[in-house]
Amino acid sequence: MTYDEILTKYEPVIGLETHVELGTRTKMFCGCKTDFGAEPNTQVCPVCLALPGALPVANRAGIEATIRIGLALNCDIAEWCRMARKNYFYPDMPKNFQTSQYDEPLCTDGYVDVTVNGTEYRIGIERVHLEEDTGKTLHVGGATGRIHGATESLVDYNRAGIPLVEIVTKPVPGLGALAPEIAKAYVAELRDIVRSLGVSDVRMEQGSMRCDVNTSLNLPGEEWGTRTETKNVNSLRSVERAVRSEIIRQAAILDDGGKIFQETRHFQETTGDTRPGRSKETATDYRYFPEPDLVPIAPDPAWVASLRESLPEKPSVKRARLREDWGISEVDMQSVTNAGAVELIEETIAAGASPAGARKWWMGELARRANELDVDLAEVGATPAQVAALQKLVDAGKLNDKLARQVLEGVVAGEGDPADVMAARGLEVVNDTGALTKAVDDAIAANPEIAAKIRDGKVAAAGALVGAVMKTTRGQADAKAVRELLLERLGVS
Amino acid sequence: MAAISREEVAHLARLSRLAVTEQELDRFAGQLDVILQSVARVGEVAAEDIPPTSHSVPLTNVYRDDVPTPSLTQDEALSGAPDAFEGRFRVPRILDEED
Amino acid sequence: MSDLTRLSAASLSKMISSRELSAVEVTTAHLDRIAAVEDRVHAFLHVDAEGALDAARRVDAGEITGPLAGVPIAVKDVVTTKGVPTTAASKILEGWKPPYDATIVERLKQAGMPILGKTNMDEFAMGSSTEYSAYGATNNPWDLGRIPGGSGGGSAAAIAAYEAPLAIGTDTGGSIRQPGAVTGTVGAKPTYGGTSRYGLIAFSSSLDTPGPCGRTVEDTALLHAVMAGHDPRDSTSINQPVPDVVAAARLGKNGDLSGVKLGVVKEFAGDGSEPGVLNSFKESLEALVKLGAEIVEVSCPHFEYALPAYYLIAPSEASSNLARFDGVRYGLRTGDDGSRSLEEVMSLTREAGFGPEVKRRIILGTYALSSGYYDAYYGQAQKVRTLITRDFQSAFEQVDVLVSPTTPFVAFPFGSRTSDPYQMYLADLFTIPTNLYGGPAISVPCGLSEGLPVGFQIMAPTMADDRMYRVAAALESAVGSFTPPEL
Known part of the structure; x- marks a missing residue:
């Protein structure tokens, strides 16, 4: 089946979970800096290394940024909510629990409008909540840094504790064949909104904005299908490709009479398709409970109102x-x-x-x-x-x-600013009149017949001489100026 | 009937990353059963409309300003590490999530 | 044996500031005493003679002055001390030297108090006898065959054995007060949030409270004043002036309690306690009446659910707090033979590093937080916590403080309660409600039962720590102090 055929038969439902790393100067629960690219384990302290005895204190700027994102996405802001502990073991998470939010997110029930092909679509926002990032793990001994086949791993906690905002959409049905494009347009719109707030640099390539895409298919009139969650979707283009490839994959299974399993899949940048994650025997039980080391967040309504008023265009x-x-x-x-x-x-x-x-x-x-x-x-x-x-x-x-x-090619290649590239590559329009005049005179001398024709009024023949001058100046002359000078030297202007 | 089975205790130990021995499983299952039967008494209290207390002091909105404070040096950070390499904490291979 | 070790912190402080004694002399006397009796008491896990003498020298050089400058102190090993081993009495932290000081340790240092060393305890403060220390139990100076209470048995025994005039404890369900009661010393649990938890290795975050231990109420209040106060590094720290506990203790010494209403918790004044404990408690009440106090019987109907609620809340929080001990960043790692995965090594490390009580509580807490059980256990326990708080609040509308025995039984022989964990838990029956409420409470020696000390508990409303010190000092003036037999 072609993609279009699939979409005449099945209806997709999509949902997106987007993580945005906030651009605060310090981490969410300690005063360590958040500079990108620092030496490993130099932006860590007892709190973000989870040394015994250390305690978190929330960064006001992180709370404020989350509320501003919520307001920009037309959400309700909680009058009172708590952080929660999400308990699971993983070596890049120093406490072996993530400080996050569970059933009391800071922002709920908003929306984003996006326009695709001149039609506006409203994407509902389920929740916007605050949590913290993990450290970074380097896998050693296997093929090219992959976890598979690695013999050991090395952990750097510089990123651990940087504030992350998770933005979760409501399930979006009814998009039909445009689902991939609308998903991409939503992420682009979200990125533009967050960027306009100045709370994050939202660079997907650097990981400061990351997407998980949920996709399911159902036959018209039937209940929504089982959804899969695709992780590792790290560019706008990939959002579109991930939804499209997952629609195609699921349709093929359903058409064969197969079943879709609720699972986590990983998007492959190279092939553009998704691969299954490790299937877990039982669903993970995160044992969420209210974080006792942090007190509840109860944003002052006047503060929220002032944040609302100061939202950018x-x-x-x-x-x-x-x-x-x-x-x-x-x-x-x-x-x-x-x-x-x-x-x-x-x-x-x-x-x-x-x-x-x-x-x-x-x-x-x-x-x-x-x-x-x-x-x-x-x-x-x-x-x-x-x-x-x-x-x-x-x-x-x-x-x-x-x-x-x-x-521009040099600039893109990293050779520096335009002036640097010009200097280094010796690229400049020749407008030294002396040099240009000599080049023109040389061209006239070398092509007496053509020069004569021009003198006789056949100005169209000038092109050949201009071309010759351009050749000797290796393209660095301004063709219009060369032409004017040529005609002047031949006395026809 | 027991409040908690030996299998449940084994599952909880796995969740908690405790490689408990068979003997410990036997002992803990019995002890936890006694403890659970006793603590389950909280269920006798009629508390449907009672709000839960997670914090004993009624504080809200305790924040710090977004101002950097000194971090540890890399040496200090790694000083307690069982194993480290080139400024990073070294750990054995992690079970593959993708296979 | 030097007489210096018998002096109160208040006297030592006066004599040091008047230069009658040097801080080095006082510190040396206590280090000598430790050297002389530690083989029998085993109150310390680590003695830092060098660090203590350095601090004493700075006081003698006039660099630091203050109410307790030069008065040595012992610190429970669950509180971080920069560069000095801190283990929480667990194998999983053996040899760990923290790169930072707890806020309360910073305050002790700023006050010029030489830190003699780190005291023994039940592993991660889970226990009531120090029998769950990974490094062997502490012996009660009153009877070396009996427990010194727990978890802070090391701190209480150190001051009862004159190894230190003062000590830091931490109280999650009674870990300061119950050891105080069974060693004949004073132990106070301040209002939750009144003393900083930054640097206290967390057991149960919503309950843990650092506090002072001393031989007299005034000494305990002096230490309380040094430790307490707002700390911006602890989000749950209360940003209000510390109640003037020293003035209250001195006021109480006058022995006048006219107009003070004491509420006897009906549920805790009955046959839950040993007869000897109940006798001493009743005699103390009579003594307090003679000082002018009025006794009112108060009912706190939900207190009987405090113990079950506590044994759901504390293990739940502990299961999460102790997850960080995984052999990655610090502490023990076992089983890393190059073939095993991280997951296996982590599980072997935690299995080898934690003792049985810690494992039991981690498993119990993991269970109570599991989906499907959360509402019935953890969630319900938090509701019960609300009801217990309401019991306290309505009681304090009628009375100034609540009183009860500190613990139902005197120091028990080693091994008598380890086989049945629940029997051990009963030691904290009377101390736990306060932790769930968050208010302050103090245990003060009030008599002997068969030659062993009995503690009297006074509970006050949150941020009214001064009230309990006043009553405690009055009781102390009436019943006197209790000295253990020579070691």
């Missing part, structure tokens, strides 16, 4: 405003949004580029490159400041379009 509203400012069509804005380029273009404009210039680079050369590299646009390797600098060099006549592409 909604990304959807902002997009409408930007579309106006940039003077582009709804369809173009949609593709900018889907490419994850809104903020990038906005920041590029803020850094001095024209709207058209900024959009041209991000939606053209860089989008193509991101696609080749199979990464999100934000991860392509160029920053808005670099793109703006590039556009300024073009505007100033120092780069022509062809050279600018080469410079």
